[in-house]
Amino acid sequence: MFNSLLMDLMFVVLIGVGSQWVAWRTRMPAIVVMAIAGLLVGPIFGWINPQQSMGDLYGPIITFAVAIILFEGSLNLDFKEIKGFGRPVARIVTIGAFIAWIAGSLAAHYIAGLSWEVAFIIGGLFIVTGPTVILPLLRQARLKPRPAAILKWEGIVVDPFGALLAVFAFETIKFINDEVTAKAMMLFVGASLFSVFLGWGTSRLLGSAFEKGRIPEYLKAPILFGLVLFVFVLSDEIMHETGLLAVTAMGMTMANMRLTTLQDIRHFKENISVLLISGIFVMLTASLDPHILIEILNPKIVLYVLAMLFIVRPLSIWLSTIGTDLTNRERTLIGWIAPRGIVALTVSGYFATILLDNGYEDAELLTALTFALVFSTVVVHGFSIGWLAKKLNLTTPEESGVVLIGSSRFVAELAKNIQEAEHQVLVVEDSWGGLSNARKIGLPTYMGDILSEHTGYHLDLTPYRYILAMTKVDVYNSHVCADFTPDLGRDLLFQTSTHKRSAGQQFNLTTGQFLFTPNLSINELEERMTSGFVFRKTLLTNQYSYTQYLRERDDQSILLYIMRADGELEFYTAEKELQAQTGDTIVTLSTPNKTIERTIDRLEGKDGKSNVKKEMVETKFSEEPTNEKPAIPGEAPPKISKTAE
Template identity: 30%
Template sequence: MDGSFTLTLQIVITTLAGISAQVLAELIKVPSIVFLLLFGILLGSDGLNILHPHELGVGLEVLVSLAVAIILFEGGLNLELRDLGRVSGSLRNLVTIGTLLTLLGGGMAAHWLSEFPWSIAFLYAALVVVTGPTVISPLLKQVEVDRQVATLLEGEGVLIDPVGAILAVVVLDTILNSDAFPLEIVSGLGLRLGIGAAIGALGGWLLGLTLKKASFLSEELKGLVVLAGVWGLFGLAQTIRSESGLMATVVSGIVLRASSIPEERMLRRFKGQLTVLGVSVLFILLAADLSIASIFALGWGSVLTVLVLMLVIRPISVLLCTWNSTMNWRQKLFIAWVAPKGIVSASVASLFAFLLTQQGINGGEAIKALVFLTIMMTVFIQGLSARWVAQWLKITSSEATGAVIVGCNELGRLMGRLFQEEGESVVAIDTDPEACQKAREDNLRVFESSGLDHDVLEEAGLESIGTFLALTSNGEVNLVLSQRAVEEFNPPRVLAIFPQNPKTNLTASKTNKAKVNPAFITQLPIKQWNQYLKDGQVKLGRTLLKVEGLSFQIAHLQALIRSGELVPLLVRRKDRLTVVKAGEEWQAEDEISYLLHDPRPQLLKRLSGGTQASRLALEKLPEVEEIPIASNVAESTVEQMTQSIQ
């Protein structure tokens, strides 16, 4: 009873520590593996001596195997084949040529610098060819680099994990059976990959078919059916050929994602939660089982080995593997810098250390220590610096410019011209032939199609454009368009004009959480403002908010917005142009472009020497003048505050 309680307490403490590390990492915005490693070491025998993972015995190996299966399946489930198509050549090269280069380079570095025997050196190199989706995915969520870079890094992390694990098994088999021929080694690798891929593809297809046809299953039960199916496929593949189960789980996830099942979002959420739990528990246990003394015993040669892996081998590998890609040097440099190792390296290294010790072969603990040193250095150096490197290279998604505007009505065309006059690329989309023709006359690039068409959005370049703006006259359509854009392309800034009825406003509020923001002001009557533009009853103005009298300017601006006389359109802040969000918090030095309603009849305008403002706004944007928002309440009339554009 005491023994079972002790083991129970170990699992409870491990889970609490793991989830606490995840929460702390989320709060501070750093990779969770940083705190998982620290907490694990702190609770282990070299710290507070609370956790003793070796007491789990063979149970630790079982936990590692099942958790890694779920982690890799979830990685495959998150891979989008259409995205992979854009980086397929580079990804294929990284998984094949890159793996070979890392194996050879890492092996030589470990032999010459760490003074490992050749066999043990190449076993270490095989363990660190992987990059690890459990580290890459959270890292990319925090850094938010552009889509092409993120897709390549995520794809590499997921696909190279089973390849690396199988490669490590092949190298281990070679060490344990030193009389094996090279042909046997290569055939063993190919056989494991082939069996795993075949079982995973068939199993993923059957799982997708089951979820589509079995309408009697509840959503909660479907998630558990998939969990049981994944473990079943993993066990079947492992039974047929050892270590082929990892490839089976990855391929089954990719195939299930491609099956377009209705419950895909629910499954991804459920499997994501299981992955977080699995990673949290495993990293705490594996780190607690680590001997700090064994890491220090490695010496400076091992530190140099890891640095060579990070600063020489990885950059050379990325340079060769992306030679013919369309990525620029900034993107390639970031990919070369970011290659942190994760749970697969740690778990397989821990398992191999045990197996080598069982066989009476020296070097098991040294390999485990060097692998963990590699994880620590890559995570702490590359992981913690990734945000600053991305910002320095200017490849964060927030740096992306340009706009895709759905809706070629008067307001949509005006926004397109405003972006163009600021030197940013614009693509307009609409189904109305007449509206599209008017947009072409304004020199906008136009697609006469639905904004829900994935191929059109892809051709419009939404994967690399900074702003998606839905400005059709139908608010419900705007919400659907925006939500689809977030789900399929996830651009940095997604804005839409929401409808005004209470039911839809509730929907809009929920959609905001999915990264969709209301454009300009809340509940903008877009049909009314389109009519103002058509009738020329507007003035286009631009103003700079100054530090002196800022509070008066902001109050006055907000008063005009509330009265329905003014609509802010764009704001330039710190040299970055963005569409104004409803409820925007204004700051000093903001330069605001806005529309002001001017209800004077057109005849009076002509008699007074004025011109049609909406036409001028479209034709002579370079002549837009700075029109100061009054900082004195006495200047609150429209005529005192603005000038028409001459």
């Protein structure tokens, strides 16, 4: 429709990011939305064809994008975290991957009709289970910790190695077919070792320069990605297809160097990765020939997909986990769930071109085969994981844990109060200093940005039902609620009130529910803590009703939440008026005056005589040093904050 390279590039970017947004709003897998969009603007309506308009640039663009995507994925391979999951993960990512490679290759040859060369290459690539697809499925299904952890780490560890295994298969088959000599094969092995050394050495040098401050902050991300492309191209020029190995080794090395600077550039690299994944996926689908869509319905391809779903995957999991402590129910679930993701699609397109250039005509089927497998696994596993997990009793019960995002003393004290009510809590902040208040009183914490993709890889949010965004940045609080709305629903997302810009005006940014009654900003809540407000709990009884409590409570007190008699939590908001019953507990942030009065009542006998002078009690609870310095962040809370009624 448009005979313009610039117009095609604009469409690719716009459709790619637009598809990501539609997927977020509709809670559909992004890969499905992007595929549909690419097919509509490409082979169906014929509006764009990136491969034709880009010409010779099409291949290098795809190759560069795959290199950066694999590097970004390998940055999540922190082996210190993997060790905690024991033998099952190690078996699945080694023995299981090998079995899946061999079985998948046999299926590709005998069922799909591919030549041995192409079958073993595509079999190696299809061992991947894309983390970009499986992580949303895990959040949706609420699996128990162990099967969820195994599936998550399998996706992260195996994903970068699928392409490398395909490269190894390609070179090995050429050697077996006498297309290359033993000397050339040894040269490939040597070049592979050199690429690993190049990636490792570059990471060590760059990491040292980052940590010693030899590179300014604004140049860190550009230099990092510039060197990624340099390492990839240099390795690939020395020996074709070793560039992917080099950038993977580079990413793995940096992931295990514990570089603090990676936290600073994480947003940038994730944004680049999302943009590349979106754009490249649309480019691949929009460049498809219409006959490939028809080829997907080929009986051989359909049978191959069924074999991968019902034979290859279960077989690899059951055989590789013999002798481990996995139960049969866990093996059944893990053996069924294996969605393929965007990396499989992008790399298969890369190898399809290489194989066709080397004379393997049946490689034309690779794109159709890959699309059929990816779409089938994403849709089938996406709709079945929750149902199967429930049938196998591998879902967690409906938890009422609370994630609190913020660094203030109020956030830490609220989390401590909820924890004392026997609910799980987690305080999240993006700096160690910001977590000092929570760490001082022994609360579970996580340092990281809750909106980061890296956090999604490493933080299990399954036990937590509520998210309370209470940072001092209103826009960020709104973004947190917006980001988790598709997964949790708005009823479980809360944020503190926005700051007032002028009299009677507030930022109109909220996507979560405004917390507490009255709803106050986090700064106002922190001021109450500084002025001596304390957390108070009031149990409703037959003699003391909710109506009486509301009538008698201090006008300055802030209603925080109700802990129901059955343990359920309900937070007060500006949108919903809560009702409480006998057996419920009301939690408020109140002035110490009520605490003083009740202490006096307890000290007085039934005859009304006091054993301690009232003036002494008032002094004990109400004296607030006027010349004292403000509370230091991280300081342990005053004992008065633990007073409960």
